[in-house]
Amino acid sequence: MSKPIPPRSADPESGYRVPDRTPPEEPTNPVQSASRTMELIEVLKESGGATIGEIATELDVSKGTASNYVSTLREEGFVTKLETGEFDIGLRVLDVCNKSIRERELFTEGKPKIDALAEEFEGVFTVMVPEHGYGYCLYSRTTSDLISKNRLAQGTRRYLHCNGPGLSILSGMETETVEDIVDRYGLLSCDTGCEFDCPLAKYARELPVERESLYDRLAAIDEQGFAVTDHGQIACLGVPIFGSGDTVVGSVGVLAPRRTIYTEQAADPELISAMKDAATAIGINIV
Numbered sequence: 001m002s003k004p005i006p007p008r009s010a011d012p013e014s015g016y017r018v019p020d021r022t023p024p025e026e027p028t029n030p031v032q033s034a035s036r037t038m039e040l041i042e043v044l045k046e047s048g049g050a051t052i053g054e055i056a057t058e059l060d061v062s063k064g065t066a067s068n069y070v071s072t073l074r075e076e077g078f079v080t081k082l083e084t085g086e087f088d089i090g091l092r093v094l095d096v097c098n099k100s101i102r103e104r105e106l107f108t109e110g111k112p113k114i115d116a117l118a119e120e121f122e123g124v125f126t127v128m129v130p131e132h133g134y135g136y137c138l139y140s141r142t143t144s145d146l147i148s149k150n151r152l153a154q155g156t157r158r159y160l161h162c163n164g165p166g167l168s169i170l171s172g173m174e175t176e177t178v179e180d181i182v183d184r185y186g187l188l189s190c191d192t193g194c195e196f197d198c199p200l201a202k203y204a205r206e207l208p209v210e211r212e213s214l215y216d217r218l219a220a221i222d223e224q225g226f227a228v229t230d231h232g233q234i235a236c237l238g239v240p241i242f243g244s245g246d247t248v249v250g251s252v253g254v255l256a257p258r259r260t261i262y263t264e265q266a267a268d269p270e271l272i273s274a275m276k277d278a279a280t281a282i283g284i285n286i287v
Contacts, residue, residue, distance in 0.1 A: 018243065018249055019129070019130075019131045020131065020132060021132075021133070022132070022177055022180045023133040023180060023181060023184035023185070024132055036059060036061070036069060039058075039059055040059060040066075040069050040070070040073070040079075041093075043055055043058045044089045049082055049084065050086055051085065051086050051087070052067050053066075070087050074087075076092065077092030078090050078092050078093055101138060101154070101155075104138065105286040106127055106129055106138055106241070106282065109281075109282045110138065110241075110250075110252070111127075111139050113127075113278040113281060114126065114139055114141050114252070117141075117252070117274060117275065118143050120274065121260065121271055121274070122143075122144045122256055122260045123142060123254040123256025123257070123261075124142040124254065125140065125141055125142065125252070125254045126138075126139065126140040126141075126152045126252075126254070126255075127140075127241075127250055127252060127282070128165040128238070128251045128253050129249070130160065130169050130173075130248070133181040133184055133185055134185075135163070135166040135251075136156070136157050137152050137153060137155065137253075138154065138250070140154045140156075152165075152255050159188065161182075161214060162229065163236045164226075164229045164235075164236035164237045164238035164253055164254075165236065165238030165252070165253025166251070167217065167218070167221055167227035167229065168226060168227040168240040168251045169250065169251045170214075170218055171219075171222040171240060171248075172222065172240040172248030173248055178218070182211060187210070187211070187214060225239065225272075225276060226276070227239075228267050230258070233257065233258055234255060234257055234258055235255075235257075235258045235262065236253065236261075237254050237261050237275065238251045238252070238254075239251060239252045239276050239278075239279045240279065241279045242279075243283055249283070250282075252275045252278050252279045
C-alpha cells in the first residue's frame with residue numbers, strides 16, 4: 001500500500017477552493033479497471049446487495065473477473081459480504097465520504113445556519129454544492145416529520161435544473177458554464193429519462209425542458225435572488241451562496257409543504273429573508 005499523503009494544512013490566505021462546477025472532460029486514456037470499479041459500486045448502491053453472478057451480468061464480464069473486483073474491494077473495506085451470500089457496499093465508503101464532507105468550508109459554515117433555519121421554519125433545509133454539473137446536498141436538517149428527508153438528504157445528487165436550490169445555483173453561473181452542463185446532461189425530467197429516483201422532478205410544474213425557457217427563468221431568478229419550484233403539495237426554494245469574486249459556490253435550500261413556502265400565491269418574504277441572510281453569512285465566512 002502506498003504511503004498516505006499528509007493532510008493539507010489550513011491556509012487562511014488561500015481562500016475558498018472552488019470545486020470543478022462543470023462536467024469533467026472525457027478522459028484521453030481511460031483506465032478500464034477504474035471505470036469498472038466505480039460501475040461495481042454503482043451496481044451495489046442501486047441493488048442494495050448482489051451476487052457475483054448478478055454483478056457479472058451488470059458489468060458484462062465473466063464471473064471470475066467480477067469475483068476478482070469484489071475480493072479486491074473487500075480487502076480494502078469498500079465492499080462487504082452479507083449473510084445471504086450477496087455483496088454490498090462496505091462502511092469504509094462512509095469513512096471516505098464523511099472526511100470529504102466535513103473538511104469542506106461550506107459544511108462547517110453552513111451546518112449551524114441550516115440548523116437554525118430548521119429550528120425556526122418547517123421543512124427540510126440543505127446546503128447544496130455544485131460539482132461536475134450536478135448539485136450535491138452537503139448537509140441537511142429538518143425538525144418536521146411532514147416531509148421525507150430523503151428527497152434532499154445529505155449526500156443526495158440531483159440535476160440542477162429541476163429544483164429550487166439547483167436553479168438558484170445555475171442563475172449565478174456564467175452562461176458558458178450553464179451551456180456546458182446542459183450540453184452534457186440535457187434538461188431531463190422523470191418522463192424523459194432522468195437517472196435519479198427523485199419525486200421532485202416528477203411533480204414539478206413549469207419544469208424547464210427547453211433551453212430558451214431555462215435561460216428566461218434563470219434571468220428572473222438572478223434578478224429576484226431566489227428560485228422556487230412547485231411540486232404540487234410541496235415546493236422547493238433556493239437562494240444562491242456567493243463566495244469571493246461573486247462566484248456562486250452553492251445554495252441554501254428548503255423542501256417544505258407548499259403552504260409553508262407560499263403566502264397568497266407568492267413566496268413567503270420572511271422565509272426568503274432568513275434564507276438570504278444565511279446564504280450571505282455563509283458566503284462571507286468562506287472567502
